[in-house]
Amino acid sequence: MNHSSFVSFRLKPVPPFRLDLTAWALRRRANNIVDRWDGSTYRRVVARDGEPVEIEIIQVGDPDKPILQVTGSCSEVTSNTKPTIKALVDRMFGLRTDLKGFYKFAGSDEKLSALSQKFRGLKPPRFPTPFEALVNAISCQQLSLTVGIILLNRLAEKYGVPFKSEKGISHSFPLPERLAAANSNALRKLGFSRQKGRYLIELSQLVTQKKIDLDRLENLNNEDVLDQLHGLRGVGRWTAEYVLLRGLGRLALFPGDDVGAQNRLQRLLNLKKPPDYDTVKVILKQWHPYGGLIYFHLLLDGLSQGGYL
Secondary structure, X not given: OOOOEEEEEEEOOOOOOOHHHHHHHHHOOOOOOXXXXXXXXXXXXXXXXXXXXXXXXXXXXXXXXXXXXXXXXXXXXXXXXXXXXXXXXXXXXXXXXXXHHHHHHHHOOHHHHHHHHHOOOOOOOOOOOHHHHHHHHHHHOOOOHHHHHHHHHHHHHHHXXXXXXXXXXXXXXXXXXXXXXXXXXXXXXXXXXXXXXXXXXXXXXXXXXXXXXXXXXXXXXXXXXXXXXXXXXXXXXXXXXXXXXXXXXXXXXXXXXXXXXXXHHHHHHOXXXXXXXXXXXXXXXXXXXXXXXXXXXXXXXXXXXXXXX
């Protein structure tokens, strides 16, 4: 397919903003093939009406006067191409999120002050859809994040919409209708357990058959969202809270069962052992309503410690 058409425009995030930090909070691991970052340019293929569009984003201007140069390449540019890409980038990179209140709050807290300054310009990322957030969460359950990303890469390569360019072939994150047509044996060959494969296929079928409307979750409060999500097979407390934060942008929420986050909290607060769920909730009360923002800052701190940044 010829992807010779493109649209290019600029966006101005609410300052401060750093594309590199936000891209890393979104991609989490260097081998993520869906969210790609080469040190200066973020790239992702998205499926629009079943057709692939590759989005490229470059930051021009410093964090306090940020400008993003956005380019979308596809087979045909329509009147909806630019607004669709703009809305997606706004959502995924939290461009409209004003963090003045958070920085003021963090500046008065000894533990948070250094953390917030070290990663100043990080915006809270979101997956493009609640469906993608759920598939990410289910795939990574009870696994290291590194292994989870490998499984998600395989899923994208097999079921994502391919985009061909001179750089090679890249894939979108799988659409529900593509995963709905999969079978558990095929997912087992990719490394998923039989149980997880069933969960992913069943979720995709529910979405495709319109038996659930995940987009409707945007309009519900946290408790109602949790009730809806817990009704899905394979969705427990961690998965539901993960979707609230990373899929729906509920920035007051810190996923308390997240093992990596528990370890990073232990290091930040010099605790004798990682805090359990209830202890995390007690700790986070003093930082309300910024739990989700602290979660992302701790994530970057962990990536920095691991040599990823």
